[in-house]
Amino acid sequence: MKPGNNHSHLEGQVGSLDLLDQEMHKKHADELGLNVPEDYFSQSKNELLTKITAPKKWILVPFTRNKVIWLAAASLAFILVLNLYTSNVNSGIDVIPAVVSDTIEQLKGSGLVYEFLESEEKDILISSLFIEDTELDEFIADYMIEGVLE
Amino acid sequence: MQLINEDDLIKKLKSNKHRDKAFNKLLDLYQERLYWHIRKLVLTHENANDVLQNTFLRIHKSLPKFKQQSSLHTWMYRIAYNESLRFLEQNKKKNHTSLEDVNNRYLDNLVADVFFDGKDIQIKLQDILSKLPDKQRQIFQMKYYDNLKFHEMAHILGIKEGTLKSSYYATARHIEKNMLFIELLTKTGV
Numbered sequence: 001m002k003p004g005n006n007h008s009h010l011e012g013q014v015g016s017l018d019l020l021d022q023e024m025h026k027k028h029a030d031e032l033g034l035n036v037p038e039d040y041f042s043q044s045k046n047e048l049l050t051k052i053t054a055p056k057k058w059i060l061v062p063f064t065r066n067k068v069i070w071l072a073a074a075s076l077a078f079i080l081v082l083n084l085y086t087s088n089v090n091s092g093i094d095v096i097p098a099v100v101s102d103t104i105e106q107l108k109g110s111g112l113v114y115e116f117l118e119s120e121e122k123d124i125l126i127s128s129l130f131i132e133d134t135e136l137d138e139f140i141a142d143y144m145i146e147g148v149l150e
Numbered sequence: 151m152q153l154i155n156e157d158d159l160i161k162k163l164k165s166n167k168h169r170d171k172a173f174n175k176l177l178d179l180y181q182e183r184l185y186w187h188i189r190k191l192v193l194t195h196e197n198a199n200d201v202l203q204n205t206f207l208r209i210h211k212s213l214p215k216f217k218q219q220s221s222l223h224t225w226m227y228r229i230a231y232n233e234s235l236r237f238l239e240q241n242k243k244k245n246h247t248s249l250e251d252v253n254n255r256y257l258d259n260l261v262a263d264v265f266f267d268g269k270d271i272q273i274k275l276q277d278i279l280s281k282l283p284d285k286q287r288q289i290f291q292m293k294y295y296d297n298l299k300f301h302e303m304a305h306i307l308g309i310k311e312g313t314l315k316s317s318y319y320a321t322a323r324h325i326e327k328n329m330l331f332i333e334l335l336t337k338t339g340v
Contacts, residue, residue, distance in 0.1 A: 020183075025186075027295060032268065034195075035266070036185070037195070
């Protein structure tokens with residue numbers, strides 16, 4: 001059914017609808033034994049109208065209160081994240097546990113650690129002694145030109 | 151005497167200016183009819199009153215969204231029907247009762263209601279109705295007592311008109327036969 005074609009039920013007189021209601025009431029009472037308290041429908045109507053026209057209860061939450069709550073929550077979240085991050089960093093490979101450092105010391109004493117832990121570093125330091133100043137100047141100049149071009 | 155046009159009423163119900171007055175009119179027109187529709191579904195007056203209040207509150211709330219895809223009349227009956235079913239479902243869950251229990255208690259609940267004052271013959275009719283499957287009983291009551299048209303019932307219940315017609319006439323025949331039988335038993339004093 002399209003909008004605008006719906007007059008069928010209400011095009012009539014209020015009086016005839018009252019009659020229909022009376023007939024309906026009689027039929028329900030006589031045949032089914034169903035009844036209602038006296039004056040029920042007018043009371044029910046008033047109750048409904050009161051409920052419908054009652055002003056809505058709005059809960060006002062001040063913006064400033066909201067703002068403070070959000071700021072507090074954001075700060076807490078930031079502190080938590082920072083805390084987690086730093087604890088992860090501290091427990092990373094930069095911090096060598098005591099057991100490991102003791103072991104390294106023992107290995108150093110026995111001369112075994114040289115090859116594995118110190119050879120590369122010492123190689124670089126020793127080889128740097130043999131670099132000519134001209135080579136170093138060239139390297140710095142190239143590095144700077146590259147930096148400028150980029 | 152006053153002529154009422156449904157389109158005008160809907161316009162007024164949707165306008166902020168005339169809404170309260172139009173809703174008042176809507177209650178005058180439909181409160182009683184929807185009450186009887188609900189009462190037959192939930193049986194007791196107390197329950198029917200609760201469901202009727204919820205129905206009109208929902209109608210009031212949903213009016214701005216009413217798209218007039220059906221008549222206002224049918225739309226309101228559909229809301230009343232759904233509210234009644236929702237109420238029955240909640241009651242079933244609350245009391246931990248099965249559908250079978252609900253059907254078995256149909257007559258007990260009805261007779262226990264202060265606002266039921268049926269005599270023997272009405273109790274017998276209610277007894278016959280209570281033994282019908284829910285949908286079949288609802289179809290019969292909506293046609294016979296609520297004077298709804300088959301196409302309106304089809305929209306409310308979501309059942310094809312042909313199915314509704316055959317169900318209604320079969321139920322009517324069944325009730326008539328049983329009532330005649332009861333009458334005969336009463337007359338012969340069996």
